[in-house]
Amino acid sequence: MNPRVVARITAQLLLLVAMTLLAPLFLAVYDGISRAMWAYLVTLIATLAMSLVLGLAGRSAATTALHRKDALGIVGLAWVCLGVLGGMPFVVEGAIASPISALFEAVSGFTTTGATVIADVDPLSRATNLWRCLSHWIGGMGIVVLFVAVFPQLGVGAKSLFRTEVPGPISEGLNPRIQKTALALWWIYAGLTGLCCGLFLLAGMSPFDAVCHAFSTLGTGGFSTHTASIGWFHSPVIEWICIVFMLIAGLNFGLYYTAFTGRPGELWRNFEVRFYLAYNAFIILVVLLCIRDRHPDVLGAVRAAAFQTAAVTSTTGFMTEDFDTYPDLARFLLFVSMFMGGCAGSTAGGLKASRVWVLLKLGVNAISSTLRPSSVTVVRLGRTVVGSDILHDIAVYTTTFGFIFAAATATLVAMGMSIESGASASIACLSSIGPGFGAVGPSQSYAVVPELGKLVLVFCMIAGRLEIFALLALFTPEAWKR
């Protein structure tokens, strides 16, 4: 990669980050909390300084043409900066003592994981809670995608940037120009967020809570302004709104574009959407059967089952109940659901529904071909046939995903965590869900994870958000050659 080009583009990108920092800064000024104000002011200055340094380093870049390697470098550097700068206000304000925990919290925010090291978030300043939820929202569609959308001068290089960060493969029905595509996705995303926020307001949330929770819901994050999460409100209406919008955020945003541009039928005809919703319905049903006797009314039980399931399958990680106390069958199904996540092209993490379906079909085909060795079969996703190159990619991706999960679990267990806690913490971070089971369950926090373990989980979160290979490629020598 060309370090000067990487520095120059990242410098511009940091200006965008600096702009997002203005929101918590203004809120801190409005609330008159000087400690929070200083925290965000210092961070803002640090961001601008960083941008200036990178800008000076890259000012002599002979060309602004972006190659694939440069795009990787920019996304990698941008995420490092986001983690460090995003975590800075937590330390300065005193919300989190250890810098590594602050890094964990920030990365958890930007990767829309929602795993928190703060045991009790209610006493935090409003500015900090806004920043935590805002980081979900920015990370959901991606700061680099936003950058591509608002900086038209990137040209063709924008495509590599976009592909590196956009959540999941989007191909159908979008605009031929990458900048317009990115812009359209952000508009849809912002529109849905506004809708969600409005409904929360109508359901009785305070404006601040409505904005924060709308950010968290659409980004499939999971940070809340209350320790008891959505359960704090004790409002069935809010819970139902949240369930619906968590599922909406778990669907392909490319399909919303198609729907908005005049073909709403595509949304329902899409096979992945059907599979994802059917899968959710099934899990909700089983969880409902498991927890029926805990709730006096049926509707309450349905709501609790639907909320906890949607929170896990959309990788949001809100909660209204502690699902770690559910019967083992429900707990296990939720654990398994953590691997799948949402649809391709959604803000949700995980393996993605289409990959899981393709792997299932591949397995069925493999079995049938042992019985009939000469029969030729193809894997279909709805009506489209999945090519062998894509099958190969999916198999490799899933295997790598599994390896990272196993390695992270092993590391955490070696540091003294139980297998249940270690495994659920790894997958909850890799799939960007947030709460796991055991020591990192919904009623607990990640504060118990050793510092080194937090770094491992930071790696998992970024790997999961950038779909693994973009991050792993940064660790190869080829990426650093010019």
Add this chain to the structure above:
Amino acid sequence: MRTVVLGAGEVGSHVCRELSSVGTDIVLVDRDKGALAKAEESLDVLTVHGDVTHRSVLAAAEIERADLAVAVTGDDAVNIVAAGLCASLGARRTAARVDDPHFLQGEAGVEAGVLGIHSLLCGARLVSEELLRLVEQQDAVYVGHLCANAVQVCVMPVTAHSELSGKRVVEVRHGDRVSIPAVVRDGVLRLAAEIPLLEVDDALVLTGPPAAVAASLSRLSHGKDRRRAVVVGGGEVGLSTARLLIGAFIDVKLVEQDRHRCEELAALLPKAEIVHGDGTSLSFLRDERIEDASFLVAATKADEVNLMVSLLAKDIGVPRTVALVHRPGYSDVYAHLGLRGAVGPHEVIARIASWLAPTRKTGAHSMVTGTGHALVEIAIESPPSSVLFLKDIALPPDSYVVAMARGNACLFAEESPRLALGDRLVVACPLTMVPDVVRRMHKVGGRG
């Protein structure tokens, strides 16, 4: 503005590059996944994989929303079928590349209306017009192709040793289909009728079909002394170049290696001297006394041969050489080797295809080099409300309609024809007047 480009080969990617520079959204369709992947790397386009003649594939490319569809695969028949399909499926404008001139009826490089396709672009003819233009370029200040290559506008200075000075404009023998609507004197554009006698340092504005303008330039700048040209390569490009040269009153010696083809050429070109031999053989070129030629055109099918022929010709002492380049990027190699003038069919087709695009920018104008004037192309897009003749259009001072095109034909602006839907006008005006011209033309249903 949305364009669908069918075919992701050399021409296709060139078209994409030209079009993306004018800011259109491009969908690129090809049967070859590898070619699409390559295009994705360097172009900001949406790719659709599939056969360009399949309706399902065209539907996937949303052809009904396309403002322009360009079929530029390597197969003429495929291009014509695909472009025809696009036209019937609702693309606003369509163009197809054909290499074989027999698909066209006339002698021009562009033909409209075949099978509902707006423009058939003949690579061989367009490139030979371009070769001829390159040969004659040095005599003209500005050479611009307008109205999708139907009209060429040239500004030719009157030099001290030219026979033109002291003549009246009507006395200038400019050839049949060419007109001289205006003259630039002291940096001001004047109607030709207002100029009593031509003086040194005046500049004539010549307009007409490209081939005719090239012929006219050649005649005006060289007077009665016959010039000689050597064309190496008797393929379609060589043949149509020879035709154009003969039309420009230049003696042509055409060198072709294949005996059988030589006989065909001799039948087709009675006025040319057809020579059977190897254009890369030094002794053969010397025997044919090519050093007496004013210029040489290397137009064989192989880039290596064209390059070698150009180098040999330069070595022997031919003052000018131009060469046909098949592979994009080789033009730069020619420049490195000190050879001026190399042109490829892909560039020419890409440029013309991009002119076909209805751009959103007001006025596809280009500066007339050295005179501070712009040429604004205006298309009449809504039917004129009443009977409107060209002379009735009120233009700002020092602005004149210098040329006009209807379909593929270039009309004489002086005769002030009645305006019709789809006509394209070329207005020459001072640079500062461009917005004014566009605004005034808008009133009569024109769009710049």
